[in-house]
Amino acid sequence: MSEAGDATVDRAHALDAVLLGGPRTLTLRDLAERSGLDLEQVRLYWRTLGLPHPDADEVAFTCRDGEALERLARLLHEDHLGSRTMISLTRALGHTSDRLALWQVEALVEDMATRRDLDDPAARRAVLDELADLAPVLETQLLHAYRRHLAAIASRYSVEFAAGQDVGGDPAALPLARAVGFADMVSFTRRTAGLGSTDLSDFVQRFETAARDVVTQCGGRVVKTIGDAVLFVADDVRTGAKVALELARVLGGDLDVERERGAGGLAEGARGVTPVRVGVVWGRVLSRFGDVFGPSVNVAARLTDIADPSTVLTDPATARLLVDTPGLLLEPLPARELEGIGTLAPVRVRTA
Structure with a gap:
């Protein structure tokens, strides 16, 4: 691999640690043990997020991954959330997040190429260099937009209930x-x-x-x-x-x-x-x-x-x-x- 390629890989690894909140120190089995879910449930969670899941004993996950599984387990066990509903909620997150992340990154690449007069590979390397600084801003905006949309849905439901809209029995x-x-x-x-x-x-x-x-x-x-x-x-x-x-x-x-x-x-x-x-x-x-x-x-x-x-x-x-x-x-x-x-x-x- 060329020196430029090595540098790109190094940047990607450093960014990976920033975005995932730390080094990869856990396996699928560790996630199952920490969350109280069985191994197949953990595999299903990862699959419905649309992410590749490695072998059960491969070190590929971070403490933040473990925390996410623990919160999901509490929803399943304490609030009696059905497994089918859990799959649907997780699949929605995976589908939307995948499209959103790709959309935003490609927009950033296009912006880099246009503003800095770069070819596509150089623009993608430039995005890697700046993504660690941009990610917290994008994350904050995502949370804000998500809460606003939840509030808008709740408002529409309230209006419909007040108007007595139903299916007539x-x-x-x-x-x-x-x-x-x-x-x-x-x-x-x-x-x-x-x-x-x-x-x-x-x-x-x-x-x-x-x-x-x-x-x-x-x-x-x-x-x-x-x-x-x-x-x-x-x-x-x-x-x-x-x-x-x-x-x-x-x-x-x-x-x-x-x-x-x-x-x-x-x-x-x-x-x-x-x-x-x-x-x-x-x-x-x-x-x-x-x-x-x-x-x-x-x-x-x-x-x-x-x-x-x-x-x-x-x-x-x-x-x-x-x-x-x-x-x-x-x-x-x-x-x-x-x-x-x-x-x-x-x-x-x-x-x-």
Whole structure:
């Protein structure tokens, strides 16, 4: 290995000790003994975090790993948290943390490459040099954002309980009444063909940023982005329609023209990212694994397949709920066959 390679490995080892709170002195068996969990439970915990687990007697873990297992064991034994729930909570942490860490590190690499005019390997080495100083700041911001989101969820639940929202005693009904919408980017493959890594990253980031800004500013919430599409929910049907119309309005125009104009606020830099087709439907959904499921989700997705660019479609049942909404026009369209759904007469939602 070259001297530069040796130096990089040394930096990675030093950073490893900083991030993990100390040297690796424990094995899987040690973790099991300290926590009171059996060896298979410890292996399962590590696997659901999405991290590789070594042999039972390989020294690979730190005291901080042991403390995390001890806290989990207390949840299982003292608070009677079910093992299935434990797996779900841990899997959520692993999935989200893995994506978050990768997202942030790659953003730092891109920033280093751009600001310091470095090639990719040099930018990654520069990030390794600074990550020990950046990690505490990122960790603090993560905890702050997490607590704010927990508080927001608790607030929404309180409002729903106060309003008496329930499933009407039907045990078979899905628990949550929500407006669900999809916004699907038009001609993503054609628009991104031939883009280099920097331009492709910029394109996708502008789409995600613009979509999230529109959804949150209009009162909705982004469930997930899927490359060239965004799935959102809203707590009432009118807010859902507002989000859908604003997505169709803002995410339109010509990307090259906007790139020449330069990035700015939402009205300047986000407008014109790319046209989208939007479907929005009111119905009951199941919220699990950071996602939503139910027939209305499927209908909203299929409506985007038949929508024209920069337009919003809904189903007849949702249109009836919107009929008295000030500022909206509802335009019934001929019945269409939707894959996996059947025949449906879509309704175009427009701003008056």
